[in-house]
Amino acid sequence: MWESVLEVLQNVCQDGSIADQKGLASSLISKMESFEFVFVLHLMMKVLGITNELSNALQQKDQNIVNAMALIDTVKDRIQDLRDNRWDELLEEVRSFCDRMYIPVPNMEDKIPVRGRSRREEQWITYYHHYHAEIFIAVIDLIAIEMNNRFTETTTELLTCISCLDPRNSFSRFHHAKLLRLAEIYYDDFSIQDLQVLKEQLHTYIHDVRRCSDFVECDDLASLAVKLVESRKHLVFLLVYRLIELALILPVATTSVERSFSAMNIIKTDLRNKIGDEWLNDMMICYIERQVFETIDDEAILVRFQNMQNRRIQLPLH
DSSP states (O other): OHHHHHHHHHHHHHHOSOHHHHHHHHHHHHHHTSHHHHHHHHHHHHHHHHHHHHHHHHHOTTOOHHHHHHHHHHHHHHHHHHHHHOHHHHHHHHHHHHHHTTOOOOOTTSEEEOTTSOGGGOOEEEHHHIIIIIIIIHHHHHHHHHHHHHSOHHHHHHHHHHHTTOOHHHHTTOOHHHHHHHHHHTTTTOOHHHHHHHHHHHHHHHHHHHHOGGGTTOOSHHHHHHHHHHTTHHHHSHHHHHHHHHHHTOTTTOTHHHHHHHHHHHHSOGGGTTOOHHHHHHHHHHHHTHHHHTTSOHHHHHHHHHHTSOOSSOOOOO
């Protein structure tokens, strides 16, 4: 869409009626037709292309934690490979694009003044150092640091252990030792005696749920918890159910928590800071589950609202 965007900006410059808009469009054309803009654009396309699948996986409501964890390691490896081996490839792509679009390409050995310094101080660096060290390496290192901070060894271990509770494919990911390790991580919730009981309870639990047809349709932790309660097995496998509860309340285990907080920040603004809990809850449900509400006919909602109590006027149904 490069040429299309430039064409639109040129039209704004020629036909725009507001001087500020024409000036902004002219400035954007100059920036887009600079080597640095093209370089940053191609770099971000590389980075976002590497992280795209992981980003999508972590945003899914029914995310597969095992797949997400595998993607984390893959993304880290690809980011490191980009840093170590893909500089020349990226630079060649940028040069090729600039040649096609008639954008001047600087000589990488020429010198430019250090950003943020006066020319009088005579501090100079090469274009190569600027693009390679100050942009390419700096951006990739920042992403790598963020990845390591968000997905530490402890977090990775925790997610891997939680994935062993996954009920899909007849509890195929069940792993006795990792679930015991999960209980050990939550030492405040499981005493030494609880761990001893849990060690045998896990064996009984997995044999029981695999033999019970009621659990065949479970496809996530939430549905598993519901089915355990419905069958009253949460009272039998009390410690296993406690593990499931802990997994469900972890923000890293489901994106619904993050979505809920985002919705609350959108709904409860400064003008609505005195909104009641019940009203806030109702509004958040409508916002978070808007895809469900889109399938409901407006007339059915109006009728139900009208019948809730006597009103001075009748709401129009059409």
